[in-house]
Amino acid sequence: MKSLTLSVMPGPARVGIGGPVGSGKTALIEKLIPAFKQRNIEIGVITNDLVTKEDAERLRKSGLIAPERVAAVEAGACPHTVIREDPTLNIEAAEQMALKFPQIELILIESGGDNLASTFSLDLVDQWMFVIDVAGGDDIPRKKGPGVLQSDLLVINKKDLAPYVGVNFDAMYAEALAVRENRPVAAINSRSGEGVEAVVDFIVNNLLFNKTAA
Amino acid sequence: MIVLSEIIGSANDESLSEKLHQLQHQGGVEIIKLNVSDTSRSRQKVITDKGTECGIALSRSQKLYNGAVLYLDKHQAFVIRVNEEQWLRLSPIDAETALELGYHAGNLHWRIRFDGTDLLVALEGPAQRYIDRIAPLIDSKRVVCETPDAC
Incomplete structure (x- = not known):
């Protein structure tokens, strides 16, 4: 019955986090790190930037995670090329991290900021989420970009800003659910951390089976 | 589990x-x-x-x-x-339209294969979602589409 045991998990799960520039991908990760720590889940992070290591440096200096558990990939081109068309650089970075830190159970792979057409290759990640924000406009779900439609989880960030940017948040959320045919949508405020636990639950329930069975 | x-x-x-x-x-x-x-x-x-x-x-x-x-x-x-893969069949009426259709398919990152002069698009969601993206080509009858359940 070896195959049916609960502890056999070959390597860490991988979750992609994509979305437009400024939607709050890095800010979300800054809230996810302590949330996973709270649940005794060991993680690593891979960031993607165009020609710098800006996001990796931000996380390394945050004090939230050991700096060596943050790896940086420089896309050198459109960010989606290294998470979809040829994700070799990210696959290599994830494999290296898993070798270096065998205790890691989850690797978060943050894409560089991209447009609504951005998607992840499933050769790279097991699941991926797409982060948009209310300040980017309440019409984003209606535009039905592949990132909005195809992601395993759509995250709508900065819900607290809705009244200040003329957005009816409930309508935006309902529209997001409708275009995704009721596939999961999470509403969060990555500054305060509101809603972040739901994102953690989503990842744990769908990928970290040995944790859900506890 | x-x-x-x-x-x-x-x-x-x-x-x-x-x-x-x-x-x-x-x-x-x-x-x-x-x-x-x-x-x-x-x-x-x-x-x-x-x-x-x-x-x-x-x-x-x-x-x-x-x-x-x-x-x-x-x-x-x-x-x-x-599950059996579902394909949307798109038939361009001429070479010029085929070029334009090919451009859109590539730009939209659709997963495709060729069948003679037809383009087949793997459906990973409702067919209408794909049809909407090339509506001008279909509305002008430059591309004829056939969904798995025939449109």
């Missing part, structure tokens, strides 16, 4: 097929239905045709395929069945 962490072989393998056949009669074979796009996922939560919730957690060197057997003993087996 049951965790299935390896592919032990194909349901067509001689060594497995007889055992599966016998188990089938005892009601011990559970089928996991997957869409083609989900076969790329190394790790995912699934529910079998008998309602059993399982976690699939394969090493990344293994890929799921139709007939992959993920577990087999005297009482129980778990087998992957991949």
Whole structure:
């Protein structure tokens, strides 16, 4: 019955986090790190930037995670090329991290900021989420970009800003659910951390089976 | 939760097929239905045709395929069945339109294959979602579309 045991998990799960520039991908990760720590889940992070290591440096200096558990990939081109068309650089970075830190159970792979057409290759990640924000406009779900439609989880960030940017948040959320045919949508405020636990639950329930069975 | 962490072989393998056949009669074979796009996922939560919730957690060197057997003993087996791929058939009326259609298909990152002068698009969502993206070509009758259930 070896195959049916609960502890056999070959390597860490991988979750992609994509979305437009400024939607709050890095800010979300800054809230996810302590949330996973709270649940005794060991993680690593891979960031993607165009020609710098800006996001990796931000996380390394945050004090939230050991700096060596943050790896940086420089896309050198459109960010989606290294998470979809040829994700070799990210696959290599994830494999290296898993070798270096065998205790890691989850690797978060943050894409560089991209447009609504951005998607992840499933050769790279097991699941991926797409982060948009209310300040980017309440019409984003209606535009039905592949990132909005195809992601395993759509995250709508900065819900607290809705009244200040003329957005009816409930309508935006309902529209997001409708275009995704009721596939999961999470509403969060990555500054305060509101809603972040739901994102953690989503990842744990769908990928970290040995944790859900506890 | 049951965790299935390896592919032990194909349901067509001689060594497995007889055992599966016998188990089938005892009601011990559970089928996991997957869409083609989900076969790329190394790790995912699934529910079998008998309602059993399982976690699939394969090493990344293994890929799921139709007939992959993920577990087999005297009482129980778990087998992957991949749903048939659905294709949208797009027929451009001339070479100029074909070029334009090809541009859009590439720009939209559709998964495609060719059948003579037709372009076939793998459907990973409702057909209308794809048709909407090239509506001007279809409305002007420069491209004729045929959905799996025929439009």
